[in-house]
Amino acid sequence: MSEKVLMKGNEAIAEAAIRSGCKLFFGYPITPQTEVSAYMSKRMPQVDGLYLQAESEVAAINMVYGAASTGARAMTSSSSPGISLKQEGLSYIAGADLPCVIINIVRGGPGLGGIQPAQSDYFQATKGGGHGDYHLVVLAPSTIQECVDLTYKAFDIADEYRVPVMIMGDGMLGQMMEPVSFPEHDDSVTFDKSWACSTTGMKRKKNIVNSLYINPDELENLVWERQKRYDLITEKETRAESFFCDDADIVLVAYGTIARVAMNAVKKARAMGIKAGLIRPITLWPFPEKEIQKAAATAKSFLSVEMSTGQMVEDVKLAVNGKCPVEFYGRTGGVVPVPQEILDKIVEMSKKL
Amino acid sequence: MKRMTIFAGHYGSGKTTAAVAYAKKLREQHEKVMIVDIDLINPYYRTKDAQEELDALGIQVISPTYANTNIETPSVPAQVMAAFSQKDTYVVFDAAGDDDGAVVLSRFFVEFSQEDYDFFMVVNTKRPLTRDVESIIIYKDDIERASRMRFTGLVNATNLGEETTVSDILEGEEIVNEVAKVTNLPNRYTFVWNKLMEELPDSVKHKATAVHLFHKKPWEL
Numbered sequence: 080m081s082e083k084v085l086m087k088g089n090e091a092i093a094e095a096a097i098r099s100g101c102k103l104f105f106g107y108p109i110t111p112q113t114e115v116s117a118y119m120s121k122r123m124p125q126v127d128g129l130y131l132q133a134e135s136e137v138a139a140i141n142m143v144y145g146a147a148s149t150g151a152r153a154m155t156s157s158s159s160p161g162i163s164l165k166q167e168g169l170s171y172i173a174g175a176d177l178p179c180v181i182i183n184i185v186r187g188g189p190g191l192g193g194i195q196p197a198q199s200d201y202f203q204a205t206k207g208g209g210h211g212d213y214h215l216v217v218l219a220p221s222t223i224q225e226c227v228d229l230t231y232k233a234f235d236i237a238d239e240y241r242v243p244v245m246i247m248g249d250g251m252l253g254q255m256m257e258p259v260s261f262p263e264h265d266d267s268v269t270f271d272k273s274w275a276c277s278t279t280g281m282k283r284k285k286n287i288v289n290s291l292y293i294n295p296d297e298l299e300n301l302v303w304e305r306q307k308r309y310d311l312i313t314e315k316e317t318r319a320e321s322f323f324c325d326d327a328d329i330v331l332v333a334y335g336t337i338a339r340v341a342m343n344a345v346k347k348a349r350a351m352g353i354k355a356g357l358i359r360p361i362t363l364w365p366f367p368e369k370e371i372q373k374a375a376a377t378a379k380s381f382l383s384v385e386m387s388t389g390q391m392v393e394d395v396k397l398a399v400n401g402k403c404p405v406e407f408y409g410r411t412g413g414v415v416p417v418p419q420e421i422l423d424k425i426v427e428m429s430k431k432l
Numbered sequence: 433m434k435r436m437t438i439f440a441g442h443y444g445s446g447k448t449t450a451a452v453a454y455a456k457k458l459r460e461q462h463e464k465v466m467i468v469d470i471d472l473i474n475p476y477y478r479t480k481d482a483q484e485e486l487d488a489l490g491i492q493v494i495s496p497t498y499a500n501t502n503i504e505t506p507s508v509p510a511q512v513m514a515a516f517s518q519k520d521t522y523v524v525f526d527a528a529g530d531d532d533g534a535v536v537l538s539r540f541f542v543e544f545s546q547e548d549y550d551f552f553m554v555v556n557t558k559r560p561l562t563r564d565v566e567s568i569i570i571y572k573d574d575i576e577r578a579s580r581m582r583f584t585g586l587v588n589a590t591n592l593g594e595e596t597t598v599s600d601i602l603e604g605e606e607i608v609n610e611v612a613k614v615t616n617l618p619n620r621y622t623f624v625w626n627k628l629m630e631e632l633p634d635s636v637k638h639k640a641t642a643v644h645l646f647h648k649k650p651w652e653l
Contacts, residue, residue, distance in 0.1 A: 083558070083592055083595070084558050084559065084560045084563070084592075085444070085556065085558045085559055085591065085592050085593060086444075086559070086560055087444060090444075090560065094560060110474075110476075111476060114443075117443075117530075117532075118561075121561060122561075194476075250476070251649075251650075254474075254476040255647075255649060256444055256593060257593060258558075258592040258593060258595045336650070336651075339649075339650075339651040340650050340651045342651065343651045415650045416650065417650050417653045418650075418651065418653060419653070
């Protein structure tokens with residue numbers, strides 16, 4: 080499908096996963112990500128893959144744990160309440176150094192919350208929703224095409240560093256349709272899977288996948304070894320886009336679909352003569368601190384725009400490190416901001432410069 | 433145009449957009465028009481999104497609603513029966529996608545069997561799972577089985593959203609015509625983004641109905 084087709088974000092992620100060589104999908108339906116499962120249920124049989132609807136989200140993530148242990152590319156998807164259920168499994172997967180991909184198409188919370196788009200799972204995704212010293216690599220696409228491109232990337236990052244990778248989008252991204260094409264997937268890149276619990280062929284010692292280490296020194300060594308990989312990921316895989324930041328007085332920071340709303344507001348502000356810019360984090364963990372720091376050298380203030388009550392704003396503040404004020408504008412509970420309300424906030428901030 | 437018209441098809445094929453455009457067309461000729469949303473699957477992108485426009489035209493909207501909010505519950509509203517009892521009203525049914533969505537239609541199998549209706553399969557050949565004749569026919573058979581009803585016609589709703597070109601529509605037209613040949617179903621309508629209507633060749637223009645893209649994305653506001 081190098082030719083364009085019209086797809087929902089959920090479908091595009093599912094198709095891109097299959098093209099990345101993921102033949103094992105374990106799902107459980109929940110709005111607004113159900114189309115990932117629905118699409119997988121139709122497509123997996125066509126490619127000799129497995130679609131399995133688990134009995135619960137907890138079961139699905141533990142099936143991923145098992146499948147990933149064999150070195151195979153495996154994926155699960157859910158939305159906020161379901162992702163909460165998966166946290167224990169994610170911590171175990173991280174603790175066992177297994178690569179896998181998790182999709183979170185975020186809806187309003189907490190609790191059952193609502194079914195409309197939100198970004199209020201930022202803390203959970205980037206600060207470790209499960210227990211222990213671990214990270215998820217968190218990728219945040221803002222278009223359907225980027226859903227495809229980042230899904231390809233997610234499986235490679237997972238295999239390269241033996242870590243779970245989350246793709247986090249909001250309900251709007253999962254549900255809306257845009258024309259999309261699927262670039263030829265580069266299958267020539269291979270990854271070391273000598274750790275996998277596949278057959279020994281009676282030629283080597285058996286591999287063990289485990290996250291239990293009773294000896295504290297042994298566990299500490301493993302945790303620090305993993306931390307070094309996290310440092311490497313931070314160095315090599317951090318991604319962000321900057322727009323109009325070179326001369327910007329007010330720098331907006333927004334990710335996912337809200338970056339598109341913010342971009343519209345930035346352009347409107349520029350048309351009014353206000354020097355606004357935008358940084359769009361593509362990786363939420365690792366957070367693009369360098370891009371923020373670079374802009375903070377000349378900017379007069381920052382504005383974090385989110386569909387939450389203010390979560391990423393804390394990372395923006397850490398990166399800005401007191402160089403200038405960091406303000407916040409957010410809507411939550413499933414309400415998507417429109418460009419005008421962000422523009423109003425920019426105008427209000429410009430009067431204080 | 434018959435008193436009852438049902439739109440079904442692959443999800444995301446453009447059923448709701450087509451159903452709304454069709455109801456508006458009916459309203460040009462008839463006093464009483466009703467649109468019934470029986471999509472119990474997907475709570476995003478619904479008939480209700482066009483409610484204001486439909487209200488202004490005096491088109492009655494029946495949809496699964498929860499306590500007058502925009503939250504919809506997955507249950508068939510009792511008011512759907514009005515479609516069958518109000519014999520002076522023209523009714524458009526907007527079914528949910530795929531065979532799963534068409535199951536709801538089977539609930540009204542007895543009622544429909546006593547009516548003269550059109551049952552259209554909406555096809556968008558730019559959707560990934562309905563790109564060719566073979567896959568469209570698989571969908572057709574699945575939906576007919578689930579709904580316990582036979583389609584009476586096909587409609588071409590091929591589009592790539594705002595990137596749609598006339599050649600996309602014509603490519604879809606060719607595939608739908610091929611499906612029509614194999615299945616013996618007429619290719620009845622083509623739903624076309626209003627901006628492209630003028631560019632259409634006469635061969636398609638005569639069966640084309642303009643649609644408005646009423647689902648605006650927040651960054652387009």
